[in-house]
Amino acid sequence: MSIEQEVNDTARRARAASHDLATATRAVKDTALLAMADALVARAQEIISANAEDIARAERNQTPPNIIDRLRLDEARIADMAAGLREVAGLADPVGEVVRGGNLANGLELRQVRVPFGVVGIIYEARPNVTADASGICLKSGNAALLKGSNSALSSNTAIVGVLRAAIESNGLPADAVQLVPGEGHDGAKVLMRARGLVDVLIPRGGAGLIRSVVEESTVPVIETGVGNxxxxxxxxxxxxxxxxxxxxxxxxxxxxxxxxxxxxxxxxxxxxxxxxxxxxxxxxxxxxxxxxxxxxxxxxxxxxxxxxxxxxxxxxxxxxxxxxxxxxxxxxxxxxxxxxxxxxxxxxxxxxxxxxxxxxxxxxxxxxxxxTDGGEFGFGAEIGISTQKLHARGPMGLVEMTSTKYVVTGDGHVR
The missing domain is CATH 3.40.309.10 (Aldehyde Dehydrogenase; Chain A, domain 2)
Known part of the structure; x- marks a missing residue:
């Protein structure tokens, strides 16, 4: 099977999972989030062992110390990841919130309500804690997450996603709500960037080169997170x-x-x-x-x-x-x-x-x-990234920023 087929099949499974997530109650999603947090802590040594493989590989490749710091996981950082998931579970569910509404002059009732995007792709570098943060925010906001981390964190991300998927499935939601995008190198990311119709939005999170590449090459709509000077x-x-x-x-x-x-x-x-x-x-x-x-x-x-x-x-x-x-x-x-x-x-x-x-x-x-400037510090829970653009979101992107809206119009036999 070609990498294009693999990635697209993964996206189709995410789409199917997103339909279940969109209608899941807050109680079901929060229970899954708490189970995900507990599983991270319970299986921390498994994750740390996988992370050690990534660290050793980075050191052999003479990776700069600041990048290795972003890559490294220990019990404290895993506990922080779990705490982020628990915090997200405690936040209000944005799905179904009425943004505005009222009765029109013709008697129609108009409501604008928050809905999930559907399938969210996240392309990111190094930091494996993003894997848990993104998964939690996507799940709580009713979105399926397609995660494409860098090769430098492949062992860590594989372990974390395995832990999260098991916890999600054991609590009645589809495991495919969280998936790693197949393929090493840039091939999988390039297919993801062109999966318009299968993926609703892409969020790049990393250095200027990564962000520029995703913005310029993607046919999927992109929310641009920016570098920080x-x-x-x-x-x-x-x-x-x-x-x-x-x-x-x-x-x-x-x-x-x-x-x-x-x-x-x-x-x-x-x-x-x-x-x-x-x-x-x-x-x-x-x-x-x-x-x-x-x-x-x-x-x-x-x-x-x-x-x-x-x-x-x-x-x-x-x-x-x-x-x-x-x-x-x-x-x-x-x-x-x-x-x-x-x-x-x-x-x-x-x-x-x-x-x-x-x-x-x-x-x-x-x-x-x-x-x-951080989603957690702002009270949003773990963030998906910090947007420096002006559409669709700006600043730390929490649960609300991971939704769109639709209009629900209710009549009583109204015709125009």
Whole structure:
């Protein structure tokens, strides 16, 4: 059987499963989610053993440490995956929610209600925790999930999906609600991208190259999740203690994720006081600063290249510049931001209002770390990804963002 036939057959099974999921009650879905969470914990050692194969292969291939960090699973991370599924089980079910409605002048009753997409394909890199997150959100929102992770996480993903499928089936829902897309390399992903009619929507989650490839090559509708060149702007009106804590947390809390800060901007009025402090604190945390001429006046700073300003480092690196005023900061962000998350640190409410109004990103933080842009932190449960586009969803995509709508029109023999 060709890879095209394999992938399409997998998608057809997903379509059949999606019909059962679309009409499943919240109680049935929540019971399955809790069983999935329990199974992950109970079979954690099995998953960790599979993950060790992926880690060993990555180390042999001299994979960068930040990518290995995204790939690695341990009992704590598996427990977090299970906690995410339990949290999703506790959230309201969006399916069937009435978005708007009322009675028309002709007596017809009109309701717009939330419905699942149907079959959702997710193409993602490295992080095997996405396998559980995506499966849970898709199931709760009534969608069948077709998962295409990277070859680097194949052993981990195979083990996780095996655990989840068994738990789903044991609770009365079709195991094909969650499936791995067949095929190693890019062949399976390419077939998935062209499975229009079998797959309702694709969500790419990974680096710029992956996202660009899916957006440009797919005939299936795509919700684009974006890379994160996130900025922290320290305004003249900033509390410098808050600013230092926010910069350090945004950059160093976890470097390999898209909501980690990659760029620092500092108002020139506070540069003499703030730069020596933040440079030293970043240096103590092992961060390499790629700075402009003003930053380069100090030790521990490398001269920034033109490419550094738009770079998603995903490592202990940050670009840094001094700006003349808030308008210069906004201009810099407009030119270089990926419109994921950008933050301002300031006690000046006029400056805050200007920044919030002028910075067009999926999330704008005020006196808070960029690391808070996350479905779990927003109370959405585990997220499917963070969309940086403006259609169909923007920002962390939770349960509601994994639905579409349909109109239900009820009459009493009405004809037009």
């Amino acid at each position: 996130c900025h922290v702007y320290v305004d003249a009106g900033a509390d410098l203690d808050k600013a230092a804590a926010i910069v350090i947390n945004s950059k160093t809390h976890r470097t390999s994720v898209c909501n980690s800060a990659e760029s620092l901007l500092v108002h020139e009025d506070i540069a003499d006081e703030f730069l020596p402090r933040i440079i030293e604190e970043l240096h103590d945390k092992g961060v390499t600063i790629h700075g402009d001429a003003r930053f380069c006046e100090y030790d521990h700073v490398l001269a920034a290249t033109d490419e550094d300003w738009s770079q998603e480092f995903l490592s202990l690196d940050i670009s840094a510049a001094v700006v003349s005023d808030i308008e210069a900061a906004i201009g810099h962000i407009r030119e270089h931001s990926s419109q994921h998350t950008d933050a301002i640190v300031s006690e000046d409410q006029a400056a805050v209002r200007r920044f919030v109004a002028a910075v067009d990103s999926a999330a704008v933080m005020v006196n808070a770390s960029t690391r808070f």
